[in-house]
Amino acid sequence: MMENIVTGPRVDVEPDILSEGCCGSQDCENKSLKFSDLSLEDVRKMNENFIKERNWDQFHSPRNVLLAMVGEFGELSEIFQWKGEVSEGLPELTEDERKHVGEEISDIFIYLVDFASRCHIDLSKAVIAKMAANAKKYPVDKAYGQANKYTDYQ
Amino acid sequence: MMENIVTGPRVDVEPDILSEGCCGSQDCENKSLKFSDLSLEDVRKMNENFIKERNWDQFHSPRNVLLAMVGEFGELSEIFQWKGEVSEGLPELTEDERKHVGEEISDIFIYLVDFASRCHIDLSKAVIAKMAANAKKYPVDKAYGQANKYTDYQ
Amino acid sequence: MMENIVTGPRVDVEPDILSEGCCGSQDCENKSLKFSDLSLEDVRKMNENFIKERNWDQFHSPRNVLLAMVGEFGELSEIFQWKGEVSEGLPELTEDERKHVGEEISDIFIYLVDFASRCHIDLSKAVIAKMAANAKKYPVDKAYGQANKYTDYQ
């Protein structure tokens, strides 16, 4: 199935997206969840193939994709809207709701990758550059334990 | 510098995030931009280190991060708000504006990775699963060249 | 029916929300659409009664309502996401889609009124104050025909 949309998938098709056995407690060993092996380029390529196969390039202008992303963002927010504060690992949500969260953040990510491509921006380089810029904007010695905006450190 | 926030960066620190030489024309060879080598786990690890060094875990509850993502989304939208329709590669924007777009989509992506971690969701697996689900929801033979919602194909 | 949710409605219950006869052309007489008589306080009161009758106050914390508003915003954006640029009066949309737009902007407005109330902010006064501030930020002689940010005029 996946062969249609990506060459050489490195992750199984119907995985359990939730961290196994994670309980949300302070000393849970699974707390520092790792992501499975997948590159930004893998996602870009999968998405490119998906869209080409369906002849959808015509619809994916930058602002169309931008608004599509807002739409997915709204769907994600709806899951949380009446929940009040929720804890790490989302123990307050049902398993269906947690699965739904995984679907919506995936949709946002796929559109984000698509948007970067439409803008001819290398998302990998952009992220590295931004992380470096953030490190300068928020020096460890000044920003430690503070939620201030970076302008307060200048 | 980068050594502080990530072990073994595979991309240069101050890169030109924009695809070189891309001109926006239909037959531009650079059109099918590739992303540089970077994995979702690389980004997760960079972000985890960044936050730990600053003792910011206390602020990153799931809904806090969700709202922070909405904030970045707003900043991205502001760049496009008075532009009318824009073309692939954003030739209508200045170079500063294109760089700004790269910064904002990076911020969204970093928060998205952070949010997935807080939710204990393996974003790599979630994306693969969603791409497979999308392929089923939008069969090529029915969805070809159509912008309908998937419910129209059921 | 409406008597349940508001005292003394000044607008019919099932109105045609779309401007009659407006054709989208440059010289259409209906172009300067007027809104029917309704005050912000009317909407606040309607919403307050609606929520009290359903014992929903417990769910309407400020951040819950904020996320609910993001959700409605996403639904509005979805209507426009694959449309490309659209014209005044939305002639490119079907009548059902235009009606849907009316529903979503109403949901956003109702949540906005609710949010202001939860924050103990007098939305009427706030709007008047902001319009006055905007007039100062964008002096007519400098901002005429310009889409610049206000910081360019300081």
Next chain:
Amino acid sequence: MMENIVTGPRVDVEPDILSEGCCGSQDCENKSLKFSDLSLEDVRKMNENFIKERNWDQFHSPRNVLLAMVGEFGELSEIFQWKGEVSEGLPELTEDERKHVGEEISDIFIYLVDFASRCHIDLSKAVIAKMAANAKKYPVDKAYGQANKYTDYQ
């Protein structure tokens, strides 16, 4: 000053937008805040004049205004992003922050009114119609004290 942007303002120009004396306690008499006298049409007219004076109609296409609204939404979310849950009346925020909230919800409202006008939708009628529809979707006897989606009541 205001005479430039609206004829016959019914609210003072530089008001205190915050409810006087409200303390956030359960039995505060000011809890049921009322909005000052202002109609949706007043806001529409103010905004129309503001834009005409600056020759800005050319920028206010429906999707431009939609994205501008997303931008303001982001600014509102930023105020709340690191706050955790906040209480009615926003006692956890500084007075400057509360004032800022008033500015951002005003910006959202002004763009919403502008957007409705561009779509040729009578926002007053649309809101009344949506409140009536909501009352049918969420019958008091079934929805009392429940945060379910309306589809659960059908």
